[in-house]
Amino acid sequence: MYISSRSELSEFRRRYRWMRLFVVLTFLVLVGRLVQLQIVDGREHRDESISNVVRKEWIPAVRGRIFDAKGRVIATSIPSHAVAVIPHYFDTGKGFARLVEFLGLSEADAEAMMAKISERLANPKDMRRFQQITVADGISQEQLAAIKSHEDELPGVQILDVPVRYYPYGNMASHLIGYMNEVNADDIKKPVATVEDPYRASDRIGRSGLERKFEAELRGVRGWRKKTVDARGLALTSEEAETLVIEPKLQEPRPGSDITLTIDMGLQKIVDESLRGHPSAAVMVMDVHSGRILAAASKPSFDPNLITRGLTAEENRALDENPFRPRIDKTIYENYFPGSVFKPFTAMAALEEGIVTSEDVFHCSGFHEFGRRTFRCPKPHGDLTLREGITVSCNVLFYNLAEMTGMDRIAKYAREFGFGARTGAGYNSEAAGSIPTRAWYDEKFPGQFRIGFTLNAAIGQGNTKVTLMQVVSAYSAIANGGTLYRPQVIRRIETPEGDVVKEFHPEIVRRTAVSQRSLDLIMEALTGVVEDKDGTAYGARDPRVSVAGKTGTAQVARRARQPGDDMQRFYYMNRDHAWFAAVTPAAAPEIAIVVLIEHGGAGGENAAPVGIEIARRYFDEVAPREEAPLVAEKNDKARQRPKRVVADETEAVTASTHRR
Amino acid sequence: MPRVLAHRFRDEFDWVLFGLTFLISLAGVINLYSTGKSSGSPDLYLTQIYWLVFGGCMAFAVAIVDYRHYEHLGYVLFGIGIALLVLVLVVGTEVNNAKRWITFGPDFGFQPSELMKVFLVVALAKLLHHDPRSEGRTLYDLVIPAAMTAVAMALILKEPDLGTALLCLLIFLSIMLLTRLKARSLFLLVATTPLIGVLAWNYLLKPYQKERVTSFWNSFVSPEADRLGAGWHAYQSIVAIGSGEVFGKGYLRGTAGPHHFLPEQRTDFPFSIFAEEQGFVGAFLLIAAYCALVLWSVRIAANARDRFGSVLAVGVGSIFFWHILINLGMVMGVLPVVGVTLPLFSYGGSSILTFMLCVGLLMNVSIHRYRIAGGHHGDFA
Known part of the structure; x- marks a missing residue:
């Protein structure tokens, strides 16, 4: 058995100093990065971490009503329900089949819905998997009841309360009164209405007739409520979470103005x-x-x-x-x-x-x-x-x-x-x-x-x-x-x-x-x-x-x-x-x-x-x-x-x- | 003889090494209590304590036997390591498309690649121990150790486990830095590295591994665009660490961990949680402890009584060093996201046992730094 003596270690000896130097320098770089993150940019990162957790939940503004010359209601907003899906929690097998059944979707519509959902599920790192997709608007009371009573079969399916425009007179004077539909990319780019409340995706906008002409007056300004959520968008309930929210926590929505027409x-x-x-x-x-x-x-x-x-x-x-x-x-x-x-x-x-x-x-x-x-x-x-x-x-x-x-x-x-x-x-x-x-x-x-x-x-x-x-x-x-x-x-x-x-x-x-x-x-x-x-x-x-x-x-x-x-x-x-x-x-x-x-x-x-x-x-x-x-x-x-x-x-x- | 060993253990016990190990492990457990509590498994820290105690006992056992015995077994251990790596490819359990684990029942398993890192160090130490030089080495002299490393790396890449394979390479290079290379050989090595890199990129890396590297690169080129894509984790980790500022948000008051902004937070990202809650002060102390640990292993190497001890200590020290550097670099966004644990701090039996094994070996070299009378080789008569 060969046993080296201390003097024979000389091949290594000169190296230790260099190793120490390298180790110390490396750790100094790490500490430098830590200083940069926590001290130089600390405030910025803290704000980011709060905005990570605190999210504004929008409260829709009630759109102004339209009356005829005699005060009859021509257009108003009524409570309505939409169905949304959070892809990550959604059961794409049985749950999907049940939802299609309850909503009475055609094959083509069902396929389109599935395409939207699976697009977000394709990449496991795509965080949009936690964002809801609206799959149906203005569902009937029967559909609402069916979905609610089968909640356990429909994971990741949510019912949303959204006010929807209602025209009690239906076809009457509809060209004049107009209608609304979802905003498109152009609407979002060039705000027609108030600067303080730009259009956001899936908003509705007056598209023709008086609904369009008086969009700015009718629309109102949406409010918000600050809410703490985790990375998946789920609400947090702890008191600690509450302390992260900076006042004010609530901004009430401002309803739109009512307009009275000359039409009788x-x-x-x-x-x-x-x-x-x-x-x-x-x-x-x-x-x-x-x-x-x-x-x-x-x-x-x-x-x-x-x-x-x-x-x-x-x-x-x-x-x-x-x-x-x-x-x-x-x-x-x-x-x-x-x-x-x-x-x-x-x-x-x-x-x-x-x-x-x-x-x-x-x-x-x-x-x-x-x-x-x-x-x-x-x-x-x-x-x-x-x-x-x-x-x-x-x-x-x-x-x-x-x-x-x-x-x-x-x-x-x-x-x-x-x-x-x-x-x-x-x-x-x-x-x-x-x-x-x-x-x-x-x-x-x-x-x-x-x-x-x-x-x-x-x-x-x-x-x-x-x-x-x-x-x-x-x-x-x-x-x-x-x-x-x-x-x-x-x-x-x-x-x-x-x-x-x-x-x-x-x-x-x-x-x-x-x-x-x-x-x-x-x-x-x-x-x-x-x-x-x-x-x-x-x-x-x-x-x-x-x-x-x-x-x-x-x-x-x-x-x-x-x-x-x-x-x-x-x-x-x-x-x-x-x-x-x-x-x-x-x-x-x-x-x-x-x-x-x-x-x-x-x-x-x-x-x-x-x-x-x-x-x-x-x-x-x-x-x-x-x-x-x-x-x-x-x-x-x-x-x-x-x-x-x-x-x-x-x-x-x-x-x-x-x-x- | 056992009595003599026990005395020597008592007299020469390396308190600094023990203290650093204890402090880092303790910080890890405390941090784990915070992450475990908020993620719905509050008892994780207890499991970690069990592993630490078990690992501590193992380290004690490893430390008490004179390391010369490990030198004897050097190539045998290496052979066992290689055998286990082959075995894992055959009977390993597949998790996330990778076969890294050999499991025994639902609760216990270990990663042969973790053991391999240690066995590789032992085997390389034995190799150098028997090959003393005073003149510089040529590349030809490096063929055998390089081949041993390459076999281990190839098997680990097959699993695949890029991080660990990379660590093997780094450990090998670190040990070889101890020796002197001829200037010409060094130049050749440096010159061919880019070529090897290109070949590895084209033929060795899996798409998801490439994606991590590109993501890392993108995060420098266009940080905003990358945040919602693959760079999300790195970004969230940076935000978590940065938001700790100087004094931290306070223990159990972090938001990144509990609210699922960080993936694999117990194994890969525990430092982010720690830095968020403890701030710069706590994070700096932890980094300082790690720095001290690595420097201490260099010191142990310098004071070792023979070449085998020196190489063993440097090799084990390099395992610590590269793990620390890669993990901290990853969570602080200066290195790509690779699943490498933070020594003694990350949750997990396999990781804890490996590093406790390392601590045991360092302790061994430290304790046996003096040749004593009555040693069974009797060379200090």
Whole structure:
């Protein structure tokens, strides 16, 4: 056995010093790192460790309610339940099967849900496995009960209380009221609402209509409660945990403001009922003395409750593929040819420019030759005055007027009454319509202008396009003595306590530069449309109500028949749109009603009855009066377009003749 | 003869080594009480005490027998270690995709790789003991010890257990640092290391091991992005340690441990909990104790009576040193996350027994530093 002596250890001896040095230096590095972590960055790390444990639990703000003009609730928030899953604790076998069963999910939906869950479970270090995923919103009481009573079979499944938007009136006025849905990445990036409360994932946001327009007011500001949790997001209950929470521990949410609309849901219901049998239509009712919209219907509509809840793929497709375009607000988004509804404004131009007087007589032989073209009238009307021309809606008379007045002067008066420009109602996307001028044609079709264009424009065809909103505003202006109001849908914004935040007063766009005489003449003619035996709406006349109005038929671009087209559908889709624009009562108008029946055919036969029914029921049910308003004598020279107060006095004195 | 041994044990007992071992173990138990209490197994610290007592007895037994007997058995022990490593690959229990444990029933098991570290030191000590040099060694001289280490490492990597394999390499290098290398050989060794690294990266490392290394690298490059991914544990550990600040949050008042922000907190991350609750003061004292322990083993080596004792003490000291460095480096975010325990501090029978074995060996070398009359070789007549 070899035993070394101490002196023989010399090979090692010099190494120990270096080893000691290395060891000491290494430990100094470790201590240096410790100093850095605990002393230099200690405060920062302590804050981090607290924010690790203390989490803000958001308390949703109650969204403001929407009321109609009479205080009925149109939109409110009701308690609702959502189902969430924490992937880590979720039983992806039996538990998953049970949950799918209780929620009644389709195979595709179940697969989508599983995909979301397994994505987070894929990586064992992915901490999102402890974050809940909402898998179902607004579950029914039955589903809630089923899930609650089978809790032990559903580990990792949570029931959340989330307020959900509820629209008691369902489909009614839904384009105007709008709907909500989940925020997307863009919403989160550019906050629409308060800076202090940016949008967070899975928030809901007003997506259309007034829900969108008044998002900032309705939304409110969410509050929070500080909560201590462990790494898995589970609540801590110990007292020590409580001491980590820095005051304040609670911030109460601030509820959103309530808004009151000008819409009267009673009238809206009447409007909807009067549209029965017409699959695709739109109606607007306006208070002629203030521009307030009392009813706005675009048919077919949708149930905002369903959209807010989230449409299934099938429901979504049904909405998209419906040929009557339920997603579109036909009262404001869509441009239409006004057809004969436009004639009063051509007449107004001719009267105001001194081209025609009430006495001038025109002759209609059923057609009007201009150049090499022949412009037709539905029938030869014989001799007629301007008033009669409006009453029977004679095209030939208006061709003559157009020729004499010229396109630009017609456009001037059309614009005066708000056509060709957005009304500024301020919700949804609004179309501007179009009122062509010579300059417009010169720009679009240089050198191709023909007087024929003017003839077409004069009877609301050609390149004359309008929206329902413009028509109802313009007719209101005719009826109220020439004041064009900005259409208004909202009366006021109030805090939940009832303090008024903002009151919306009628807003005058302009007092049209037309004479009372011309207005009177037009009104007289409009009354004749309904009251005269040869008036185009005479067939729809209802003796119980006095209406002055104008029918119209807007040509529809003819569609060539495709092989395989349903014949009935084909003929239907090629029918013209029917218009009826009216004010009532004729003698002292209070409201303007505009009806558009898509593919309704002739206005007098199809749209007028709807408008007149609305007028009658308005006075019967919505604004009943002990003494009904005056029915205008046809040639009542004292017909005024006075202010409402005057009208009321008149009503009081001369009441009894209203109902015949 | 036993009487003589007992006397010598009494007279030459290394109180410093005993004191450091005791203090570190005690701190470990106290810390374990805190982590165990909050994680729902409050009795863990008792289990740890049982292991420490058992390990202490074993260390006593190991220390009392003159280490020359271990020298005799050097290659036999190495052979046993290798046999156990082969056995674990055959009958080992698989946990987290790795076969590291030989279990006896549900409650008890041990890791042959832990024992292997110690046996490797004994075998290398024997090798050097019989190969005294005064001139520098060439690479050729290193072939046999390197081959022994490589066999052990290969078997451990097969389990796989990257951390322990790496430790074997470091222990081997540490022991070889004791010897002198020819300048040319040293240069060659340094030059080929990157090549070996590249080969290891491409052919030896498992994906999850690579991911840890990349995560570690990423945490330097883009700390924010890494925090929710693979670097989460390292980040949480840094936050826990840092949040202790100078005086700590107070015993039993830490938040990282009880609230599951740290994984494997009893075995791999106990220092984070300790530093969070005891602050810089406590953590510094613990590190100082470790530093003293390592320096003390160098001192024992320097004072050893023969080459075998010296190499044994340096080897055992290096086991401590590298374990401490890798674990603390990992929890403080300066080294990648590798499952290496903190000596005498981490929870676990296998770890405690291994380090108690190490303490026993150090104590042995320390006690037998003098040649005494009546030694059975009688060389000090």
